[in-house]
Amino acid sequence: MKLIEVSNLTKKYGNFTALDNLSMDIYAGQLTAFLGTNGAGKSTTINLLTGIQQPTSGKIDYNESYSKDIGIVFQNSILDNKLTVWQNLATRAYMYKHITIQDLENLMSQTGVNQFSHKRYGDLSGGMKRKVDITRALINHPTLIFLDEPTTGLDAQSRIEIWQLLKELQQTKNLAIFLTTHYLEEAEYADNIYILQKGQLIAHGSANTLKKTYG
Ligand code: ADP
Ligand code: ADP
Secondary structure (H helix, E strand, O other), X not given: OEEEEEEEEEEEEOOEEXXXXXXXXXXXXXXXXXXXXXXXXXXXXXXXXXXXOOOOEEEEEEOOOOOOXXXXXXXXXXXXXXXXXXXXXXXXXXXXXXXXXXXXXXXXXXXXHHHHOOOEHHHOOHHHHHHHHHHHHHOOOOOEEEEXXXXXXXXXXXXXXXXXXXXHHHHHHOOEEEEEEOOHHHHHHOOEEEEEEOOEEEEEXXXXXXXXXXX
């Protein structure tokens, strides 16, 4: 099932074209990776898909039969360094009247952040912080989450752990995941890979298809 259909999406900043005529689909339950170097237009794409920015032209169709609630993991965390993990997440959960403490505790054990729930967010390692960011994005049971370079700046072990968590969430919750990365080797974990260069989509396919084409 298609969750989002993107047609001919273009974003210009003045005369500069950051995203040029992008068409793509996002499917329920699939992990879609947007691969590209710095400045390729990855953040711009996430900002357009999440409504943070408006396109210059083109169209984004959202499937109305799925919950409009999406989760977003920003590149720079929006959580409070001085608060504990629990305080940060409970503050967020409180915004949704139908989410109970038990719901939050269940989610925290699934993502593993229950193991350090009483630590201050600012005292956590990069990998632990990212797990908390992901947990925050999942509080309202979204159908789809967007993650902007979730593994950038993390050590190799933490990167593996984040990927394990994302794959597990995809499988157990049938969660659709859209993420950006500049690590070529990470894109292999994705069901769908889009390669972006200077605002242009230069390739699209599964890891296997792309390997056959580009060696
Ligand atoms: P990525 O996330 O792949 O690094 P971005 O989407 O952030 O790429 O940026 C794509 C290009 O658009 C870059 O050249 C960037 O400098 C430029 N850009 C991004 N935001 C703005 C803005 N608000 N004004 C002008 N240029 C921008
Ligand atoms: P990212 O690595 O996510 O692309 P950047 O460091 O490129 O982040 O951009 C951070 C912020 O600055 C974003 O909100 C982006 O829109 C804005 N930005 C990036 N490039 C420019 C630019 N050339 N002019 C104005 N704003 C920019």
